[in-house]
Amino acid sequence: MNGELKVSKIKNGTVIDHIPAGMAPAVLKILGIERSCPDTVIVAMNVKSQRLGLKDMVKVENRALEPQTVKKIAIVAPQATVNIIREMTVAEKIHVELPQELIGIIRCPNRNCITNSGERVVSHFTVERRAPLSMRCHYCESLVEGPAVELLL
Numbered sequence: 126m127n128g129e130l131k132v133s134k135i136k137n138g139t140v141i142d143h144i145p146a147g148m149a150p151a152v153l154k155i156l157g158i159e160r161s162c163p164d165t166v167i168v169a170m171n172v173k174s175q176r177l178g179l180k181d182m183v184k185v186e187n188r189a190l191e192p193q194t195v196k197k198i199a200i201v202a203p204q205a206t207v208n209i210i211r212e213m214t215v216a217e218k219i220h221v222e223l224p225q226e227l228i229g230i231i232r233c234p235n236r237n238c239i240t241n242s243g244e245r246v247v248s249h250f251t252v253e254r255r256a257p258l259s260m261r262c263h264y265c266e267s268l269v270e271g272p273a274v275e276l277l278l
């Protein structure tokens with residue numbers, strides 16, 4: 126053994142690679158995999174990475190990610206790579222990128238914000254800075270910082 130990870134491959138699905146160490150649970154939450162799930166899910170935490178030192182990885186069989194899901198992943202794992210697996214091999218590789226405008230992605234922490242009022246106003250944040258992450262509510266101008274934000278699921 127050379128310390129390499131030995132786990133079975135998935136045939137079709139998605140591999141989310143280069144997740145910062147410790148953030149795999151947040152990614153699972155975004156994917157809605159908090160309890161049981163009918164398909165194979167492989168989670169690796171704190172594995173060695175040339176680029177990140179230590180990283181987490183999440184592999185989900187028979188699952189494609191919606192664009193909104195990829196944006197949420199970009200908040201908790203800004204350097205993540207989303208690999209689409211078809212017939213055992215990487216068919217597509219997407220480097221996640223946080224868009225400037227986040228619509229319907231995060232919840233405004235201001236209880237009095239119109240987006241929390243029960244009126245049907247969709248949350249809208251503008252990314253002001255990427256590292257460290259800082260975003261401002263379009264409606265009430267509340268500032269939200271860091272990856273520990275409340276995501277809309």
Ligand SMILES: Nc1ncnc2c1ncn2[C@@H]1O[C@H](COP(=O)(O)OP(=O)(O)OP(=O)(O)O)[C@@H](O)[C@H]1O
Binds near residue numbers: 133140206210215
């Ligand atoms: N069929 C599969 N099942 C599970 N994991 C897979 C499968 N195919 C590839 N992977 C994993 O997906 C990731 C991306 O695979 P790839 O072959 O592109 O590696 P790479 O060249 O190291 O990519 P990168 O440059 O993005 O780090 C790796 O972590 C690899 O182990």
Ligand SMILES: [Mg+2]
């Ligand atoms: Mg690699």
Ligand SMILES: [Zn+2]
Binds near residue numbers: 233235264265266
């Ligand atoms: Zn607000």
